[in-house]
Amino acid sequence: MIDIFTINSLPDRSISHEGRDYLFFSGTAYLGLQQNPGFQQLLVESIGRYGTVFGSSRNGNLRIGVYEEAEAKLATWVGTESALTVSSGMMAGQLVVNWLQAQSVVCLHGPGAHPAIWTSPNMTTPSTDFADWAAQLPEQLKTLPTGPIAILVNSIEAVRSEYYAFDWVNNLPDDRLITLVVDDSHGLGVLNKGRGIWPQLPKKPNVTLLVTASLAKAMGLPGGVVLGDTASIQALRSTAFFGACSPIPPAYLDAYLRADAYYTEGRERLTQNLILAEKLLSPTGLFNQAKGYPVFFTKQDDLYSYLLEKGIFIYSFAYPTASDRANSRIVISAFHEFADIQTLAETIYTYCF
Structure with missing residues (x-):
């Protein structure tokens, strides 16, 4: 007990x-x-400018520029084209999942995938070893109907402290559209000089990469982020799911810009x-x-x-x-x-x- x-x-x-x-x-x-204490003082100063919360849609007709400024900095730092912040890491994952499901994309989850990237609240993930699961993926994909596929995994085994290899991405088929979604909540800010998993992910022309993460861990910010190509990020921003959500408080992003x-x-x-x-x-x-x-x-x-x-x-x-x-x-x-x-x-x- x-x-x-x-x-x-x-x-x-x-x-x-x-x-x-x-x-x-x-x-x-x-x-x-x-x-x-120094970071806390930055936040106190930022709250004086932005208040405690901005409880409005970011797609409204009044916008606060610190969001785009902070997202541009996050994207540049990690090495992606674009970034989109939301109110939590869970929201970041569910924003992507909701978008994929709206397009009838077939979603496959890796072992231990975080609930943020689950397609339903009671689903289960494979119980096999991650490396074994990844090795079997190409054959598994052959059994699925033609059409777009999403593969959703964690960047690291955060509980048992084990790194995942991602060379298996190179073995994915070239003849179908694949979206690889990686939850990097425990890697962003820590691994690869803070840039997280993105620099390690192999790049294939037919594989769209999206990284989701909580900012409330290493980054010290009460929010989440989606990192990826500009077209995907713009598509996510255009969804009702994103438009209806209140964003991360802007004071935190202002503090981030100066920290x-x-x-x-x-x-x-x-x-x-x-x-x-x-x-x-x-x-x-x-x-x-x-x-x-x-x-x-x-x-x-x-x-x-x-x-x-x-x-x-x-x-x-x-x-x-x-x-x-x-x-x-x-x-x-x-x-x-x-x-x-x-x-x-x-x-x-x-x-x-």
């Missing part, structure tokens, strides 16, 4: 619960932007923290970790209760539904100090040895 902690402040390096302090190694604030130094600092600090964490935690043999990715997954679920007793709180709860098994993992962030990671490692050593 996993304890539920309820607190009344934003988690940082530590949290307080019922009079006791715990080192905090959970969450998804990989770059520590949410807890960064380059904080993103750079966050990635540098995360890199240094990961170097230390990998050095100290890998020899225990307890963890699966994709090198350079800030998640250390373990099958030893009792490590959670052991660390909790020692004053360290790690991620351990059933996901994505309450009926799934608990996933225990340690998350390293830019806001951690070397001493925190040293204490974590020393405590884990007492568990192991």
Whole structure:
């Protein structure tokens, strides 16, 4: 039984619960932007200009220019033609899925695909190994009717901290229209110097690439984004689904436009923290970790209760539904100090040895 902690402040390096302090190694604030005082001050200044929310359609006859400015910067940074921001990562995925379904596109999901890119709330994804599933794709496509197809996958196995290879894209057939949708919520801001999965995706003339992502994790912004070619992004913007949605609060995008130094600092600090964490935690043999990715997954679920007793709180709860098994993992962030990671490692050593 996993304890539920309820607190009344934003988690940082530590949290307080019922009079006791715990080192905090959970969450998804990989770059520590949410807890960064300088970034918070930028947001305060931006709220003074844009208020707390813009509760109107972005397709209306009054528009705020910061949206296009921030989207252009995101697209240039990642290396795509265009970007479109929305109110959450879930909304980004569902915007794309809704658009594909309206065109009667046949959708195929990869193992563990995030619910943001599901075509129905109760669907299941393949239980096979991702590499095996990808190897079988070309033959599977031959069994489908002619017409457009969409393949929807995650960019990384974020829970178990495993990288996916994408060379299988090169083996997809050349004679049919394919849309590849990749949810990069856990990679954007962290992998490939922050640019996420896009630079790694093979490019084929008949394959349209769309990357969706939450901005609420490494990027520290309460919204989501779709990245891709200009024609697809314009088509998405023209949908009723997009037009009827309230957007991400503009103050956050204004802060993003001025926050380059904080993103750079966050990635540098995360890199240094990961170097230390990998050095100290890998020899225990307890963890699966994709090198350079800030998640250390373990099958030893009792490590959670052991660390909790020692004053360290790690991620351990059933996901994505309450009926799934608990996933225990340690998350390293830019806001951690070397001493925190040293204490974590020393405590884990007492568990192991």
